[in-house]
Amino acid sequence: MTLALYVPVGSPVHRLPAGVKLLCLAVLAVLLFARPTPTVAGAALVGTLVVGLGVARLPVAVLARQAWALRWFLLVLFVVHALTTDVATGAHTVLRLLTLVLAAAVVTATTRVSEMVRVVERLCAPLRLVGGRPERVGLLIAMALRFIPVLIERADRIRAAQAARGGPPRGVRALRTTVAPLLVQLLQMAHDVSEALDARGADDTPVRRPGRA
Amino acid sequence: MKTRDLAYIALFAAVIAVLGTIPAIPVGPVPITAQTLGVMLAGAVLGARRGFLAVLLFLVLVAIGLPLLAGGRGGLAPFVGTSAGYLYSWPVAAFVIGWLTERSWDRYNVLRGTLINVVGGIVVIYAVGVPVLKAVAGLTWGQALTGGALPFIPGDLFKAFAAAAIADVVRRSYPVIERPRRTATTR
Numbered sequence: 271m272t273l274a275l276y277v278p279v280g281s282p283v284h285r286l287p288a289g290v291k292l293l294c295l296a297v298l299a300v301l302l303f304a305r306p307t308p309t310v311a312g313a314a315l316v317g318t319l320v321v322g323l324g325v326a327r328l329p330v331a332v333l334a335r336q337a338w339a340l341r342w343f344l345l346v347l348f349v350v351h352a353l354t355t356d357v358a359t360g361a362h363t364v365l366r367l368l369t370l371v372l373a374a375a376v377v378t379a380t381t382r383v384s385e386m387v388r389v390v391e392r393l394c395a396p397l398r399l400v401g402g403r404p405e406r407v408g409l410l411i412a413m414a415l416r417f418i419p420v421l422i423e424r425a426d427r428i429r430a431a432q433a434a435r436g437g438p439p440r441g442v443r444a445l446r447t448t449v450a451p452l453l454v455q456l457l458q459m460a461h462d463v464s465e466a467l468d469a470r471g472a473d474d475t476p477v478r479r480p481g482r483a
Numbered sequence: 484m485k486t487r488d489l490a491y492i493a494l495f496a497a498v499i500a501v502l503g504t505i506p507a508i509p510v511g512p513v514p515i516t517a518q519t520l521g522v523m524l525a526g527a528v529l530g531a532r533r534g535f536l537a538v539l540l541f542l543v544l545v546a547i548g549l550p551l552l553a554g555g556r557g558g559l560a561p562f563v564g565t566s567a568g569y570l571y572s573w574p575v576a577a578f579v580i581g582w583l584t585e586r587s588w589d590r591y592n593v594l595r596g597t598l599i600n601v602v603g604g605i606v607v608i609y610a611v612g613v614p615v616l617k618a619v620a621g622l623t624w625g626q627a628l629t630g631g632a633l634p635f636i637p638g639d640l641f642k643a644f645a646a647a648a649i650a651d652v653v654r655r656s657y658p659v660i661e662r663p664r665r666t667a668t669t670r
Contacts, residue, residue: 275548275558292559299563336560343565346630347620354623363621370563378548378558386547406489410540411547413493414500421494421501445645450652453528456494457657464490472486 275332277379283326288385289392291377298373302366308358311365318369322376336375337368344368387411409472413463421456428452488533491659495525495537496544500551516553519639522573523604523646526580527596528653530660534577542570565631568615572608579603584650585660596647604646605639 278284283291302314322328344364351360387408394404428448464472499521521541526534541551550557561570580603587595609632617627653659 275550295559295563339556340564343620347622350626351621359621367564367619371560374559374563378560381548383548390543390547407543410489410493410496411544413490414496414540414544415549417494417497418500421497422504425501442645442648445648446652449645450649450656453498453524453649453653454657456498457491457528457653457659460490460494461487464485464487467490468486 275375275378276382277328277332279327279380281326281380283321283376284380286380288381288389291381292389295373295377299370302370306362306366308362308365311362311369315365315369315372318373318376322372322379326376326380328376328379332379333372333375336371340368340371417456417460420459424455424459425452491529492533492537492540495521495529495534496540498524499538499541500544500549503551503553505553517642518553519573519576519604519608520642520646522577523580523600523642524649526577526582526603527584527600527646527650528659529577529581530585531578531581533659534581535574538574538577542573545570563619565616565620566612567619569608569612571615572611575611576603576607579607581660588654588660591651591654593644593647593651596650597644600643600646601640604643605636 298314298318302311319333322333323330344367347367348360348364351357351363390411391404391407394402394407397404428451432448499518502517502521505517522538525537528534529537545551545557546559546562548558552561561567580599583599583603584591584596587599613624613627613631616622616631617624620627622630
């Protein structure tokens with residue numbers, strides 16, 4: 271999957287089970303909020319960078335992109351805090367936020383989507399107790415991913431058809447004449463897909479073989 | 484839950500993902516995106532249960548590392564950042580919209596739908612999003628509101644209307660929500 275944010279490098283961090291990495295992230299988040307001092311936040315940031323760039327050997331750009339997306343906000347946050355409370359609080363709030371976002375990016379970049387799906391399925395295991403079926407989560411994820419390109423293709427088709435007829439309707443009318451019909455088409459398609467799946471044995475109901483009591 | 488319901492849930496998770504490709508307008512800590520339109524639609528077209536699950540599925544796709552949030556963001560970082568609260572509120576918003584829509588199914592129209600979407604898609608989202616932004620960024624209530632709610636209200640009102648207009652057409656041509664069963668106590 272070229273779409274994913276996973277960065278394939280063979281490092282110890284990559285080989286660590288996904289569950290362990292997620293647990294570490296959760297512990298870090300609790301720690302950062304439970305001990306709100308600049309020292310803790312600074313140490314955590316350094317640790318995150320060492321793990322992400324040193325141990326996992328991720329390209330700097332992967333982490334820089336996450337930090338860059340937050341640049342203005344972090345700046346404003348720092349200034350607001352520096353003016354209303356004090357510089358130390360501002361620095362540590364910014365550090366804490368940056369650390370958490372970078373740590374989360376490290377987990378994402380070092381863990382395959384398929385591994386994450388397995389973690390999600392395992393987390394859904396308790397659903398069995400209330401009659402749910404955790405293995406259906408995998409089916410749901412696969413279906414959603416398959417629907418994304420189909421959806422884009424259908425939307426393009428409608429757009430092309432309207433262009434051939436002299437341009438799409440603009441403004442509010444487009445909601446009723448373009449978007450709603452597209453959605454109806456897609457719902458029908460989803461219904462067809464579900465019938466095809468059922469025909470291949472994906473149905474909820476247990477199979478009844480004819481001729482058995 | 485039938486396979487058909489799973490397909491609808493997967494479809495709306497995909498709809499929300501595709502709406503994320505519409506360019507976001509960055510304003511401060513939380514960007515204006517078309518994705519909340521998808522959240523509103525999930526509730527208004529699929530109803531409470533399936534709408535909730537569709538949005539939850541979308542968030543699972545984001546969390547496992549797909550860059551499906553507006554602006555190509557994804558992975559676990561958005562769930563701990565400044566917009567985390569908004570993300571967590573989305574499934575709840577879809578549920579509330581779906582619940583209210585199911586209850587007014589026989590009398591649904593664009594106006595009623597818009598009001599429902601405002602309650603679920605604006606009130607609920609900010610009720611969760613703003614306090615989380617305040618806590619994560621250490622802001623005051625005033626700062627959190629001006630940074631994390633006010634700039635979005637006009638766009639949100641339009642999205643609430645748009646979702647209701649679309650849901651109204653879908654309701655008449657391909658209704659997915661079933662008419663609530665009549666209970667013994669009538670009126």
